[in-house]
Amino acid sequence: MSSLRARLLVAASVVLTAFFLLTAAVLDSAFRDSTLQAQRDKLEGLVYSLLAAARTNADGDLTVASDDISDRRLMQPASGLQAALFDEQGLLAWTSTDFLEMPAPPVPEVGQWLFEQRDQPSTFALSYGLRWIDLEDDPKRYTFVVIEDATSFNRQLQTYRRELWFWLAAAAAGLLLVQYLVLRWGLAPLRKLIAELQAIEKGQRGEIQTEYPDELQPLAQGLNAMIRSERNQQNRYRHALGDLAHSLKTPMAVLRGIGEESRIPEDLRPALRDQLMLMQQITDYQLRKAATAGRRTLAEPVAPRPIAEKIADALLKVYADQPIRFAFEAPPSFRLRADSGDLFEMLGNLLDNACKYGASRISVRFGQQGASNFIRIDDDGPGFPEEAYELLRRGVRADTQKPGQGIGLAAVYEIIKAYEGRIELGRSEAGGARVAIWLPV
Secondary structure, eight states: OOOHHHHHHHHHHHHHHHHHHHHHHHHHHHHHHHHHHHHHHHHHHHHHHHHHTEEEOTTSOEEEOGGGOSOGGGGSTTSSEEEEEEETTSOEEEEOTTOOOOOOOOOOOBTOEEEEEETTTTEEEEEEEEEEEOTTOOEEEEEEEEEEEOHHHHHHHHHHHHHHHHHHHHHHHHHHHHHHHHHHHHTHHHHHHHHHHHHHHTTSOSSOOSOOOTTTHHHHHHHHHHHHHHHHHHHHHHHHHHHHHHHHHHHHHHHHHHHTSTTSOGGGHHHHHHHHHHHHHHHHHHHHHHHOOOOOTTOOOBOHHHHHHHHHHHHHHHTTTSOOEEEEEOOTTOOBSSOHHHHHHHHHHHHHHHHHHOOSEEEEEEEEETTEEEEEEEEOSSOOOSSGGGGGSTTOOSOTTSSSOSOHHHHHHHHHHHTTOEEEEEEOTTSSEEEEEEEEO
């Protein structure tokens, strides 16, 4: 699971479910055992009352005087309570009213009790073994059996279980709700931190400003330190490169002046000028490459269409002698998480190439597809030659008749690599060149 809150909720729910199931099993077992014990105690008391009513008949056999029985249900038909007395041969010596025919019960030892719960029919049975000594001092073996219908016990157990599960389920639902609210309250600082980071990405604030709990405060301070370090490092790089470019201007200007002096042979001047121009272009390219910001985690998204339109306006003036028309297409809210300087460099090179090698119409489209943003530039010129991807290497040119040093596409490719993107060179619908750039969202 990607959600921390979902993980905590699921883990706590599993623990709560296991706890309530175990609690329900323990309570159910305890209630059943206590109810069974109460049932046994009740039947034992009935056996003692039957012993109190036991008498010896004229034949010297043991029987029970019905008038002395304390529980009158034994004398009522269909009362759910029955009793019987078996002799040592397993024959009935006495029965209560409406006693069910049954085989002789298990014979417990003298003075021992045997308690059973029977399923068919659902009843409780308690047997007690005794030895009766008559007046002639002749001991005889007997077994008292008391049977009671278990319908009331089963109904009571079902009612208890129904109530138990209802209240346990209600308690579980209440605890889960409380747990959800506690988790929501406990994770609120994380949501606030995420909101601040999103505000930084959108450029609405410069760093994390809220005070957070002790566990999150080091993280917030570390993120602020990372943001400041990244910005300061980028500024230092650009300032250093700017100083380097400024330092190179004077030596280059001196060399150009020397190249125009009369003591330099006329046939060497064009070669000297070309080499100085090449040095200038290579220096500019390397400076631009080193100054590329690259993909930044907390960078403010930039709208690329206004940048492309601004570059197009400038190129229309440069190529005023060509009937060039630009067409732009981009969603209203489309943004790229990139440095505006890098976008100027990249779009400037691509649009300049499109103007240089295209015929009249240049299409620029921005959009998103899957997990990538794309920039697609089409023209209606002659298109790329075979082995088009060789043009991504510095110094390789498609047309040696046009001015340039063949480093435009190479510079674009370096910027794209810095953003972990990719570039595709193909043919447009108009038959010209198509450059498609894919950058991570």
